[in-house]
Amino acid sequence: MSVLAENLDWGVGRKTILHDVSISVAPGETLGLVGPNGSGKSSLLRLLAGLKRPRAGLVTINGKSVVQVPRKALSREVAFVQQSAATETSVSVLDVVRLGRTPHRSALSGWSAEDEAAVTEALTRVDMLGHRAQSWQTLSGGERQRVHIARALAQSPRVMFLDEPTNHLDIHHQIEILRMVRDLDLTSVIALHDLNLAAMFCDKIVVMRSGSVFASGTPAEVLTEELLREVFRVTAEVNCITPGAGPHIRFTP
Structure with a gap:
């Protein structure tokens, strides 16, 4: 099932948390959401899953608006894994x-x-x-x-949204859980902090900053040394160790 978000705006009170966010996820694709704390990843996941209503914009799953599908019917198609x-x-x-x-x-x-x-x-x-x-x-x-x-x-489910699913897990289970999600016959959107895990297991990555989409594309296209400096304020070397695999990030002091 496909997931499409178009021009989403959302906030609390007068505070805008997400602004003009558009993403698309193809059927069977695993998309990673990355970005600094407070960039809007968790809020975006809840909008995509129909748990919150946007102030503006539209979310559709397989062409149907999530806010118009009855909750029980949506739950037969969509699963949400929260942080805790x-x-x-x-x-x-x-x-x-x-x-x-x-x-x-x-x-x-x-x-x-x-x-x-x-x-x-x-x-x-x-x-x-x-x-x-x-x-x-x-x-x-x-x-x-x-x-x-x-x-x-x-x-x-046929679509799964996961908010930091590797929190509290040892490295063995981090890898096993993400490998399992990737290999399932479903569409998934995963918010992650670990950029190397995102590069390993995601077909596409969306980088969030200050409530907006800063970059979107394959891990190799998105996870560049320049982007890491600008968005995450870190210095790193990005290498492709295995041809055809995602990039590997080595953070430097």
């Missing part, structure tokens, strides 16, 4: 991931074999099947993040 979530309720990992099946069930429907298979597959993909009976309260930050992603996968 907390609950004081005593629930198990399995309970949390089962919530991902809510958009596919009616109030009177029983738990089906299809639901069970979707949950089991989701837990397996994030390497948490062995923790399914464990209490949410006893999980580490990284384990909770993997459970969030499993819940989203249990929705069986």
Whole structure:
């Protein structure tokens, strides 16, 4: 499914947070959102997922405006993984991931074999099947993040939006989660801080600065030494170690 944002404006009160933002994501493509803190990445993700309404502009998924599609119907197609979530309720990992099946069930429907298979597959993909009976309260930050992603996968979405999904994860699970998302048969938009991970796993990158799109293109086109100096205020060397692969960034003191 394609994702298209045209001339988005959004803010809180009199403060403008996003201005004239336009992006497009082709079906099956993985797009990375990068930029300094406060550049508008998280706000843009919420607009794309239909969780917020823009002041101006339009977001469409597969040609349909996200603000006009009923929430439950949209949730059968779109999953959103936020940076973190907390609950004081005593629930198990399995309970949390089962919530991902809510958009596919009616109030009177029983738990089906299809639901069970979707949950089991989701837990397996994030390497948490062995923790399914464990209490949410006893999980580490990284384990909770993997459970969030499993819940989203249990929705069986065709589009996934992920806000800093590698936060709290060790490097092994950072790579495994991003590889898994890239290899899924869906369209994904991922906000990331790690530019090298973005270069490794994203087909395209959009660089945000001060609520607007500063640059957009392939990792090799976008992640240049000049852009890193101007947007991120760092000095770095950018090299393509493997022909055909994304660039590698080596930050210098």
